Amino acid sequence: MSNLAVTKRKKPKGNFWVAVPFMLPALVGLGVFVIAPGIRGVILSFANYNVFTGQADFTGFANYIRMFQDVRFLNSFLVTMEYVLINIGIQTVVALFIAVLLHRFTRSHIIKGIVLLPYLISNVIVAMVWYWLMDYNLGLINSILDALSLHKFTFFSEQTAMPSIALINVWRHMGYTSLLIFAGMQAIPKDVYEAAAIDGASEWRIFRSVTLPLLRPVLAFVLVITVTGSFQIFDTIAVTTKGGPVMSTDTFSIWIAREAWGNNDFGYASAISVFLMVLLSVIAFAQTKIMSANQSDLDR
Amino acid sequence: MARNSENTLDDAKFRLSTPTRIFGYTALFILCVISLFPIYWMLRTSLSTTRLLFENPTSLLPSHFTFGGFERVLGMATEKQAIAEGGSGASINFGQAFLNSIIVSTVITVCQVSFSAAAAYAFSVLKWRGRDAVFFIFVVALTVPGIFLLIPNFLFIRDLGLLNTLPGIMLPQVLMSPFAIFFLRQFFLGTNLSIVEAAIIDGANHFKIFWRIVAPLAMPQIVTLGILQFIASWNDYLWPFYVGSGDPSSTVLTVALGVFKAQTPQGSPDWAGLMAGALIAAIPMVLLMIFFGRRIVGSIQASGVK
Numbered sequence: 001m002s003n004l005a006v007t008k009r010k011k012p013k014g015n016f017w018v019a020v021p022f023m024l025p026a027l028v029g030l031g032v033f034v035i036a037p038g039i040r041g042v043i044l045s046f047a048n049y050n051v052f053t054g055q056a057d058f059t060g061f062a063n064y065i066r067m068f069q070d071v072r073f074l075n076s077f078l079v080t081m082e083y084v085l086i087n088i089g090i091q092t093v094v095a096l097f098i099a100v101l102l103h104r105f106t107r108s109h110i111i112k113g114i115v116l117l118p119y120l121i122s123n124v125i126v127a128m129v130w131y132w133l134m135d136y137n138l139g140l141i142n143s144i145l146d147a148l149s150l151h152k153f154t155f156f157s158e159q160t161a162m163p164s165i166a167l168i169n170v171w172r173h174m175g176y177t178s179l180l181i182f183a184g185m186q187a188i189p190k191d192v193y194e195a196a197a198i199d200g201a202s203e204w205r206i207f208r209s210v211t212l213p214l215l216r217p218v219l220a221f222v223l224v225i226t227v228t229g230s231f232q233i234f235d236t237i238a239v240t241t242k243g244g245p246v247m248s249t250d251t252f253s254i255w256i257a258r259e260a261w262g263n264n265d266f267g268y269a270s271a272i273s274v275f276l277m278v279l280l281s282v283i284a285f286a287q288t289k290i291m292s293a294n295q296s297d298l299d300r
Numbered sequence: 301m302a303r304n305s306e307n308t309l310d311d312a313k314f315r316l317s318t319p320t321r322i323f324g325y326t327a328l329f330i331l332c333v334i335s336l337f338p339i340y341w342m343l344r345t346s347l348s349t350t351r352l353l354f355e356n357p358t359s360l361l362p363s364h365f366t367f368g369g370f371e372r373v374l375g376m377a378t379e380k381q382a383i384a385e386g387g388s389g390a391s392i393n394f395g396q397a398f399l400n401s402i403i404v405s406t407v408i409t410v411c412q413v414s415f416s417a418a419a420a421y422a423f424s425v426l427k428w429r430g431r432d433a434v435f436f437i438f439v440v441a442l443t444v445p446g447i448f449l450l451i452p453n454f455l456f457i458r459d460l461g462l463l464n465t466l467p468g469i470m471l472p473q474v475l476m477s478p479f480a481i482f483f484l485r486q487f488f489l490g491t492n493l494s495i496v497e498a499a500i501i502d503g504a505n506h507f508k509i510f511w512r513i514v515a516p517l518a519m520p521q522i523v524t525l526g527i528l529q530f531i532a533s534w535n536d537y538l539w540p541f542y543v544g545s546g547d548p549s550s551t552v553l554t555v556a557l558g559v560f561k562a563q564t565p566q567g568s569p570d571w572a573g574l575m576a577g578a579l580i581a582a583i584p585m586v587l588l589m590i591f592f593g594r595r596i597v598g599s600i601q602a603s604g605v606k
Contacts, residue, residue, distance in 0.1 A: 016428040018506050026419035026438070029475025034441045037452030044452065054459070098331060104316070105324035113593035114332045116600070117339070120585040122535035124554040125578040128561065129338045132345065132571055140341060143357035175335065176600065183601035203320060232447045235537045239558045253447050253538075260451055261542060270451055277448040284443070 044270035051264045063271035072247070072255060073272075079162060080251040084230045086166035091173055091226065092219075098178035100207060103185045115175035123172065123235035130168040131156075131240050158248045161241050165249060169236060177222060184218025185211060220291030224284050231280055252276045339582070346370065346576035353571060369572030373560070373580065393548050394577055397556035401581075403466060404540070404552055405533040408473045413526045416480035417518075421510045423481065424488035425496060435485070442478040446538075454542055464547040469540045473533065483525055483603070487518045524599040527592055531585060553581040 045063055047056040067073050098115060118126065133140050134155035142152045155164040188211065196206045234253040237243065243250040243258065252272065260269035316324070345353070346369045347362035356363050373394050423435045453472050462468030491514050499509050515522065537554040544550035545559065557577050561569055589596065 015426050016430070019422040019426045019428050019431070022422035022426070022506070022510070023419040023434070025415040026476035026481060027434075029415070029472075030438065030441055030478075032456075033453060033472040033475070034444060034449065034478075037449045037456060038444065040452040040455070041448060044455075097327075101324060101328055101331065105321070105328055109594045109597060111328060111332060112597045113589055114335050116593075116597055117586070117589055118335055120531055120535075120589055120596075121339070121582050122537065122554050122585075124535075124537050124557055125342075125582050126338075128557065128574060128578055129342050132575065133338060133341060135568075135571075137568065138353050138357050138571070140358065147358055171334070171338070179597060179600045180603070186601075203316075228443075228445060232445055234447070238537070238541075239561060256447065256451075257538075257542075260454075266451055266455065273448045273451060277445055280445050281443075 041270050042274060044267050045274045046271075047267045049265075049267040049270075051266060056267070059267070063268050064275075066268065067271050067275065072250065075247050076250055076252050076255045076272075079247070079249060080231060080233070082162050083166050083233055083249075083251060084227060086163050087169055087230050087233075088223070088227055090167065091170045091177055092223070094170060094174045095177035095181055095222075098174060099181035099185055100211070102178065102182045104203075112175075112179065116179060117175070118172045119176040121172070123169075124239050126172045127165075127168060127236040127239050130164075130171070134164060156241055156245070158245045161245065161249050165233075165236050165240065169230075169233070173226065177226060180222045180225075181215065181218060184215050184222075187218075188214045216291060220288065223291065224287050227287065228280055228284060231276070231283075339586070342575045342579050342582070345571055346579050348572050350568075350570050350572040366572075369570075369576035370580075372570070372573040373577040393551075394553070394556060394580065396548055397551050397553045398580065400466060400544075400549070400551060401534060401553040404469055405530050408470050408533045409526050409530045411474040412477050412529060413480060413522060415474075416476050416525075417484050417515060417522060418510065419476060419481050420484035420488050421506075421514060424485045425491055425493070425509070425514055426506065435481075438476075438478045438481050442482060450538065450542070453539075457543055462543075464544055464550045466544070466550050469544045469550060469552070472539075477529070480525055480529065484518065484521065487521045488514060491517065520595075521599075524595050527588060527596060528599060531588065534584065553577075557581060 047058050049056045145152055192210055196210050232253050233251050237249050237254050241249045243254045256269045256272045259265045344362050347365055349364040349366050352364045457468045540552045541555045545555045
């Protein structure tokens with residue numbers, strides 16, 4: 001940590017009461033809108049909550065037992081996994097490619113800005129624009145296929161809807177992810193590349209044997225962020241397929257929202273939320289462990 | 301990171317072969333087209349007549365140019381006109397929604413960044429026992445997924461009687477964000493402490509030091525953080541949908557767009573109107589990119605290295 005310079009000059013006078021007014025709003029925010037609801041969420045997951053009377057009847061593990069027996073649980077799990085694998089898999093490869101392009105061929109801030117632009121546009125708008133581009137009757141993509149006298153493609157059928165939505169979000173996030181990776185590439189010392197260039201290594205070889213291994217910690221960080229976000233996919237589906245057709249895009253978030261606001265079953269929805277949070281923590285923990293297992297590449 | 305000493309491999313030592321260069325520039329060009337084209341298509345569609353979109357669906361120019369889409373979305377068209385052009389006759393008050401989005405995003409940004417900056421000061425320049433432990437709680441809060449807090453926070457806002465009000469939408473975001481505290485603390489830690497000590501000897505209190513010295517020195521980072529937060533609030537959908545969609549006075553733009561789309565009776569949506577609304581919602585972000593692009597790009601890179 002870089003705060004050594006600060007902590008070294010220790011003046012351990014109890015400045016606590018000076019600090020209180022500075023952090024009071026933040027502490028209240030943390031207590032009221034993170035810690036308290038966190039506890040309430042866990043409590044609700046063990047209860048049958050009546051939204052109209054506000055009364056919670058405790059039912060033990062009933063919500064959890066019901067969840068694991070619910071056919072929608074396995075469906076949501078598989079559908080969410082399908083989304084995350086397609087979304088993260090393609091997005092990471094594309095972003096790596098873009099990052100190499102930015103690293104090797106340009107210094108232009110304008111190009112970086114253009115690549116990042118989709119990320120600034122709301123999920124809802126991005127979803128609608130692509131829903132329109134992919135429309136079966138009038139959408140541009142199918143109109144072009146039609147003009148070339150090829151078969152039209154149904155982008156939002158039971159089989160194709162989830163991959164289509166995953167690709168839409170690749171478009172929105174590829175620039176953002178590539179900038180994070182690009183920043184990591186800039187931290188790789190130039191002399192490593194010089195040595196490789198003198199040895200006459202090819203572009204592909206340099207990428208595979210220099211860039212990729214040295215990028216590992218950054219990739220680990222990027223993957224933790226993007227995977228956590230990806231698991232919570234909601235907006236894009238909410239304004240396009242709403243979970244359908246035939247539950248083929250019924251991810252955890254969509255299911256949670258439907259149980260809560262559709263069926264007024266806030267206790268059950270809370271149990272699913274708790275499960276999702278535990279799942280995300282386990283995945284984030286495992287990722288950090290695996291990706292930094294032998295992190296001796298570039299000790300700086 | 302110094303702006304003009306970017307560690308990019310494009311100087312003479314790394315001269316690329318001509319075919320590689322052609323490949324690289326072509327790929328960059330295609331990348332820019334892929335990034336920009338859907339946004340152009342939004343504009344093209346918004347200036348078309350919905351009813352006649354089928355006539356030349358692959359033309360780069362609007363199909364039967366009209367401002368009708370914008371007029372419908374802004375409530376300037378009569379229902380008869382709207383239906384004649386292929387609209388649904390549905391009306392959403394986009395003017396109100398635009399105003400709501402501006403209020404929500406501005407209030408959240410200003411309050412959250414100010415309070416987070418103050419907290420970051422307490423976790424960096426000030427020294428007190430237990431400081432790092434308290435800060436660690438905020439770091440843990442950074443990792444709590446939003447979907448987990450959605451339901452209990454919704455119930456809390458409902459208990460307060462703030463459903464379908466703008467304060468209900470803003471409240472959970474106003475007091476702090478763990479990311480903002482984390483981000484600003486990094487910069488405050490770099491404050492030259494001898495200036496702070498000199499100011500204390502001169503009799504300044506910590507409010508003055510924060511307000512007059514530390515915050516102004518970190519102003520570029522504070523502004524950058526504000527821009528990022530404004531974008532995030534502007535684009536938010538899930539929370540304002542469940543908390544505010546019940547009343548036009550608390551419907552923000554993203555939610556209004558969703559409602560506008562859902563109002564279409566079965567069959568094809570009013571694409572021109574929808575794209576006009578989408579464009580209106582996207583334009584502030586495009587403007588931010590044009591004016592602050594370099595800064596936004598820089599801040600995202602910085603968040604990647606840290």
